[in-house]
Amino acid sequence: MGNFLKNLYRNFGLPRLIILGFFLLLCVMAVMLELNFSELMSSSLVRIAMNGVLVLAILPSISCGTGPNFGVSLGILCGLVGGLIAMELQLNTYTNFFMAIIFSMPFAVLVGLGYGFVMNKVKGSEMMFAMFIGWSAVSLMKIFWLLAPFKNPEMAWPIGRGVRVTISLVNRGVAQLLNNTWSFKVGDLTIPTGLILFFLLCCLLVWLFMRSKTGVAMLAAGDNPRFATAAGINVDRQRIIGSVVSTMLGAIGIIVYAQSFGFYQLYEGPHFMPMIAVAAILIGGASIKKASIANVIIGVVLFQGILVVAMPVFNVFTQDMASMAEISRVVIQNGIILYALTQIVSGGD
């Protein structure tokens, strides 16, 4: 038993145990405070599945060896552009949703190719570079949103040029579209079947991709670049493929997120999203160099679970619950990234 615990501690790491403990504590407190547990579970399920694809987008970049993709905001921006095009064409419901994804793909592939190309030039400082290229792209796109030639009155400012800060999807019937697809109730608990199925489908596709010939080569390139080169794998090419897949998933991720949220958030919206996604996969047990689909699912469940349950629990203790929830998110999110950073280098040097 002692040995088992020791192993668990070593494989899991203290910060993850603290986070897990914090989550369990929150759940116990939620039950003790007689909060509406099934309502909490319902909103947790929605939050988990709507963030899932964004977290999944981090996986290929870790697997191909470029580290957690702090620049996934590039993919998010591609997704937003695709989404706005679908809105501009005034498409409705499923057509809007799937056309948004299709429209965003060419942008995502192109951006991913360029991004991967540059990533190969900055080996060793990928994370730092990704972070800043992501942020500068977000601020560059702010200028684009201000000048964007969209005409649909649902998006454009009533006077002048540019698009609004948040764009509602309610009138197009896209808001909560997947959430309500085949959804059913178990007691008070609502299961957003369509949303969960879509997330699991994405996971399945990535899982299949990882087992394809390309996927295996990519994993090898990320795992041990020298060995992969010796085995005749073009490592740089695999890293580009990883970046493209990651960017594409980022684009799909934001469209899924937005349909559940009910809005596209432009301007400042995508700024900190990559860090939330990266933190989630790390909480799930991934490291800077190794990750799996299980890490994605565990991580997003734990992290989003905490965020959902924390709010009403804090509400009982402090007047300022919104800031308390935000504070715990910031501390957990950055704490786990710091922990992961200390893990990579301690062996090397």
Add this chain to the structure above:
Amino acid sequence: MSKTGLRATENNSPGKYRQAIISFLTKHMVTIMFVILSVLGLYLSGMNSTLYISDIISRVSRNSFLVLSLIIPVMAGMGLNFAMVLGAMAAQAVIIFVTDWGVGGFPGIMLCIVLVTPLAILLGYLTGKLLNKTKGQEMITGLILGFFAAGIYWFIFLQLVGGIIPMDNEVLLLSSGVGVRTTIDLTGGLRYGLDDVWRLSLPTVMMALGTLYALIKLFTFIRSDRQGESRTGFIYGIILSLVVAVAGLLISNSDSLVNNINVPAATWIAIAGLCLFLHFFNKTKLGQDMRTVGQDRHVAAVSGIEVDKVRIIAIMFSMVFASWGHIIFLQNMGAWSTYGSHEQIGFYATAAILIGGATVSRATIGQALLGVFLFHTLFIVAPAAGREMYGDAQIGEYFRVFVAYGVIGLTLALHAWKTRLQSKQKLQALDK
């Protein structure tokens, strides 16, 4: 070491001058780009020059100290110290309490400095410990550490102050009695606590600086061999200082609006003091050790330098200077955002030093000061240029933020790319 290697390959190739020009342009690409951008922005904004001069002087005075605080960790090979925001948060915390106690003016500033120094040393020590565990990834660790610490700072000042930490101040606290307001106004307290100690008009400062520079040049000339290069250097120096001094004299005797521009001389003396310290620090044993560590940790360790200790000391210095710099920054700003101003200064200081031509592995005092000047020129003119060009000042504001992030990303990429090229060249040289 690597530089001589590059030069050798240049001399062997036929298009020597062309390559020299290209290498100059690539080396100073960021700075040149910025000079062009700033001049273009100034032209497009159609800004009043007096307004610009007074704005740039106040911005350079309040930001230089912060930017200079980045130099020592670069020397020690730890890259740009994004963890400086911890020092800034320490400064903010101290300022909140000193404002609560009602100590203002210069004594208030001195009290802040006394209180913040031990706090900054402690934070620097802890940060140094952490960065020693993440060698090679110091910058991203510092960046994330800044966000992490901000969470704790928010917790203390939003949830604890007024509750567990006693404070009873209607002006500072939110109406609920717990948590500090989102903006704090230092007017009537610490505002201009340092700036107001000694103010001079700009022409006076120009005359004084011109004379001082001439004297320094004369002194070094007398001590040199008085021939060749030192002679031409002396002549150019004297001409430059004469031009500045005479311009100052002419302006002070005219009724130009520039006479109304004030220079916070006390702040400038503080900045000059830090410059002098950095200059002489370079020559001390510790400074030399830091440079050795910065060049090659393994060589340094073999030659008996305690690498980890030197790195911690470098971060401690940077943290203390950053906290002082942030006090200078805030006393000049007056009103500041309690939960956001530390984050901005981290990015803006880094962007500024990089724009001055610094890289992740090399930064000088001159680069820091030039960078502050260029970056803040863009900051002043970008919104005005945006309004002139698109009828929207917001575009200019977004543009300058894009530039701040973009320039950090670009210099990081260039640096990583160059390092890789150099290591490849080394490998090829070994093969031969």
